[in-house]
Amino acid sequence: MKRNGVFFWVGAAVFLIAIALMTKLITNEYPFFAGYVILQFIVLAVAWSILGGHAGYVNFGTSAFFGMGVYTAVFLFKVAGAPLLVQIAAAAAVGALMGFALGLLTLRMQGIFFSIATIALTIVIETSITNWRYVGGAAGIQLQRPPVTWPFSGYVQMLFFVQAVLVVLAVVVSRYIQNSWIGRGLQALRDDELAAECTGVPTLRLKVLACVVSGALMCAAGAPAAMYLQYADPSSAFNLNYSVSTLAMSLIGGTAHWAGPIVGAILLGTTQQLLTVTISSEVNVLVLGVMLVLFVVAAPEGLIGLLRRVRDKRREGKQ
Amino acid sequence: MFSFELLLDAVVIGVLLGCFYAAVSLGLSISFGLLDVPHVAHPAFLVLAAYAVFFLNEHYGIDPLVAGLLITPLFFLFGLLAYRLYYETFEKRGSDAGVRGIAFFFGIAFIIEVLIILQFGVDQRSVTATYVGKAWRIGDMRIPFRLIVAFMVAAALTILLTLYLSRTFMGRAIRAVAQDQEALRLMGADPIRIKQWAFGIATAVLGITGALLIIVAPVEPTLDRTYIGRTFCVVVMAGLGSMSGTLVAAIILGIAETIVLTLFGASWAPAISFAMLLGVLAVRPQGLFGRRS
């Protein structure tokens, strides 16, 4: 465990340093644009898995959290020209509040009912934003970035780095949860909520905690998108695509380990970015569909599950 | 703007629209409500049926309702096949089919969308029939024939399915399988075969309701996405697996939507129906006419 811990922190530091170096060394902006999107999906998938993987509550409302993150940023920017970090922090707070409300829903709803409730929640929130003229309503709103701050050479580079920090933050949180008593408690309640409760697990409190953490991270991941696009409209910000892609990434990577969603997000996110600039047609959607079907049928535990199975087999072979 | 006539009008239109919602949700009420299959591809199947009807109408001039009936046996077989695939990959392997089942059906839905685009292009399509585009006058009120057709089909389907599920041996077996698979196995029936049959029926119903879909409004390949929320909303609000409940819940939804659309801020309409769903889920998780306590 300890050695793993050292490796993890070294790895995280190396990752951030590499990202920081990239923003200095690479002059071509495209890697930052495309990379930003992939990083954003890593945060979403990791955050989703805290609730969906550990606790087994399938949240279809990723787009609701993402969109609220976008619009929190839009609102703060419009009302006070708030800087990026304030936008993200505020979005996290809003996400935590939404997560808290969602957590209370788990009191009465489980399984597919919970999922359907999250769809309903998404539509209610999207409609409310659509009707809110101050942030542009259905017509959308154009924003103009403030000048970039030192030490970054461009705003996109800065957003890229900020999103990478969010990735590390999300992974640290997710890893901590998995390895701590919280993770064990969530796993127990996913397996059997009544048995968990009767073994002393405060199920409601843990579920609310998972919802709050997951929601805060998803909202935070959405906040920089306002400055990334410099434009926001409800149908793009609350796009069903965020919910489905996040779910697909988590499942393809596997939710049994914190690294699963990362692997899934990188794989699917990179594939989608690549397809956008290669095949670039409706076949794009087809690939997502086929990948989803193939993975849930052939690798039900995701890539992480496949790796584990291979490893176990090899171990058995050695013995 | 408020007037009694408008309210009455909204209620009448709402009831008819509700019947349409009921018709497109009935299949899901069986597949999800009774069989617990998280069938998010249900609306995609529905749109597929609508395109099949369009094809028959466009090329052979067949009346859409007749075309809907014609493709029903095909969709029945399609349903048998789809369930078999779902069963082999998920139910047979045991627990935790939920999330992956949903992802599986999302995948299927996307594949169907793309196949439709490749075959028919992205333009919206509609059908011609004598009852499309005309209305029935009662005094000052005019009711589109399309909606009357939807109403009649929904009523007929609800009655037929209710009778089927309560009067026939197979129907009773389907309801039994929803409640207690073990008991059924002890009685010597194969629950898998029964569920497969039921899924076949749920999909067959889509043949005729797909025709309704394209009669009521034009269709386009990604239309299924707007219907995911609506159909699940109806089925959950009704309480799982109740056919008459589905009709009533859909009508409530239709009335609420139309009243908001007609008399209050139209742009709030989607929020109203889904806020209602949230309310129902919070107060009565088993739905308005639920079978489970």
Added chain:
Amino acid sequence: MERRTLLGGTITAAVLGLTFGLTSAAFAQQPPIKIGMSMAQTGGLAGGGKASQLGIEVWRDDVNARGGLLGRKVELIVYDDKSSASETPAIYSKLLDVDKVDILFAPYATVPTAPLMPLVKQRGMLLMGNFSFQVNSKVGHDMWFNNAPWGPADSWASSFLDLGQKAGGKTIALLAADQEFAQNLAKTAREVATKLGMKIVFDQAYPPSTVEFSGILRALKAAKPDIVYVASYPPDSAGILRGVNEIGIGDNVKLFGGGMVGLQFGAVMENLGSLLNGVVNYNTWLPEPSMYHEGTKAFFETYTKRAVEAKVDPLGYYLAPYGYASGQMIEQAIKAVGSLDQKALAKYLRENTHKTIVGPITFAADGEWKESGVVQAQFRGIADKNMEQFRSSGKQVVLFPDKMKSGTLVTPFEAARK
């Protein structure tokens, strides 16, 4: 151990994923002139996007047949933006930084265009817009040129409301989809109506997923307006016209239509058939004699042939000729300037009048057309299920602007429907 390798893998994969595009640019050969754009191939805008793209492709083939530009071949690089705003920044960055395109065309419609305005401005690139609406008003990019004939922001609504006022209309009802384009139209209509002293008796935004319009139309009818201004999208346009046909709209109504998107697309028009009669709607190009210019006829001959194979709009009046015109303008600018210098090209485009198949185009300072080229036309004598009828003149009578007028308004609306 397992964790370390996973994280290591994560980083490698991320870095690999991000740099894959860098290498491909290094192999660029002696170049054709590359024109880059995104265009919706999937999602709600795909129908328009594909037709528009075909128009541009016809121009590319024409110009290449004439020997290209500056002695170089013209090549198009097109990516799918999925009709969404969130895809275009990355795509245009790829076009600029990896594909190193020489000229940028904007994607079809406002939503995908909006996020790239700041990017393009920052890079100092010329951007040839494609039917977006007032997307440059806040950004103020001086190298933006919209191919769409919208002209000044309010000209659209005022053309329709002028017609209404001349026909004796005093009250107006606004029905608009709760989406970006329709809301912008409704906003200008509100302003213009106030300016003209009209009373707004009904003003509703319906949600994009609306299935049945009977209810809302009844409410509209109850408000007894003289003019009904509708800003809608293709699926709703059909639903609204059906509803109007079924439950009527009242005898007061003198003018119905205005901003209905979809009534320009062949498939939609064919489906609606006789339901279209009487509707006065905006348009960009119609087969009326006054709208033919040099090359227009030849363009449509080629387009019609290729549209069938490509499964796109067989008529293609709305977007395709303007896609071709975008190409023509760039062609003229490059020929005149003799280089691909963006500033020089922009200067030329801003200061000259350009001959295109949709007529002469002159730009105002904000990059929109100096004068609106939007026509308002009334559908007349349309039969059901017949695509070919729309190819002949007289089916859509131009009422506005006066210089292109090919008929007079038939009122009231109920009478014009027969």
Added chain:
Amino acid sequence: MTPPDTSAPLLQISGLTKRFGGFTALDNVSVDIRPGERFGLIGPNGSGKTTLINCISGAFRTEARTVVFRGEDITQLPAHVRTRRGIARSFQIPRPFRSMTVVENLMVALDFAVATDPLVSAAHRHETAMSILSGMGLASKADASATTLSQVELRKMELARAMATRPKLLISDEAMAGLSSSEVDEVLDLLMSLADQDITVIMIEHIMQAVMRFSQRVMCLDAGKIIAIGAPNEVMANQRVQEAYLGT
């Protein structure tokens, strides 16, 4: 919190009634359980035994002061707090945490139910779990997945998990159902040994020999009412008890 007087009852049920819709599952049930007692609970199917347990352990809520544990009204407490106060249970149909190994199942209890002392390291908790498992004869299965256990092992693991919460009161819900007679004896011995460790045990059981051998006192429920309570022999001899059993 003052330590409870040993002569005072550990658990007091007074006037407990539980209705589901129109159906009365428990009708005015009152009984006191003394510390260290081995208490048998019998009754035909549907007589309210499991409902009673659910009311004690917190799965169902009841009216105030109907359930008093160690002198405190616990009716308003959620189940996990009751577990921390010292009420543990097993389930009629075993409910293991399927995605975990046997020892991890116990770790859940140690992580959550026992007052967390930050100084007690994870390694120490693991040792505790192992010692409980060896006491149950499950040490060899510690790292096996819970899904691979046999029926009797599952039963034992559930008891072990319950024990890991350090209960004052253990409720065993038909822990012997479906076991062979030698396995019944094994589990029974386990329960007896728990009772020796000063743990009060309420045992629900259909196997009468087991109830007779185990219990110091037996209570019989029928249709939600207590029809007999007292020494095992007396209750078995009670005519209403015999009727209730024969009648079903």
